[in-house]
Amino acid sequence: MTEWAALANTCASADGVSSITAQLIDDIFKTNAMLQQLCRSHFTRVRWPSSVPAVIQQLHQRRLGTEPKKNPILNETGFSEWRTIYSLPSIRLVAAFNRLKIYQAVVTAAGAPIAFALEQSGHATDALGIYAAIGISGLITLTLASFAATNLVGFIYINEQQDMLKLAYVDFWGRRVETLVETDDLLPSWERGTMSQLRFVLPIALRSDAKRRYKLLNRFGNIADPQLFEGLFGD
Secondary structure (H helix, E strand, O other): OHHHHHHHHHHHHHHHHHHHHHHHHHHHHHHHHHHHHHHHHHHHHHHHHHHHHHHHHHHHHHHHHHOOOOOOOHHHOOOOOOEEEEOOHHHHHHHHHHHHHHHHHHHHHHHHHHHHHHHHHOOOOOOOHHHHHHHHHHHHHHHHHHHHHEEEEEEEEEOOOOEEEEEEEEEEOOOOEEEEHHHHEEEEEHHHOOOOOOOOEEEEEEEOOOOOHHHHHHHHOOEEEHHHHHHOOOO
């Protein structure tokens, strides 16, 4: 009887240990499942800064194995719509004219060896001097004319809030350049006091930078909103 009692106690203790072990294993599985669920919810709720592009967000979300969450701010356009209030139809001709000096310089430099060869061979007397005089004088004339056409505005746009202007003008090399100007930074003609010597040229001056000046041919351009145009630039 004593041996049977000891065997029974041993079996009972073994059953208790196995039940405790099973309970511990069950608790471990539950804890692991909870941790996985917590990690998934954490990654899906990651909030990206507005400065991070949407493409980078999608790449990081794919690496984490989750789908990107749609951000209504990124879907909305952050750009203001611009409407044209002034346009100069002949601005392309002005840009082409400003590029003429480049072609003039190339032709003058390329033809100089030919003129020199003709002079040395005796086919033309003083060919190099005549060719150089014509080429250089034409280059100087086109350069001076380009200074007069530099910063000539071809298009003026205004945003919806009417507090910002976009000026599209031609630079010295005939390229189109765009710049943003605040409407409060404009200096109208009645505040400048001095009128332009050329009646058909309206200078655009800025309060913040007196050296930056643009030219406007108001009589040859198309003005979409005359009242707004006069309020911004004057007569």
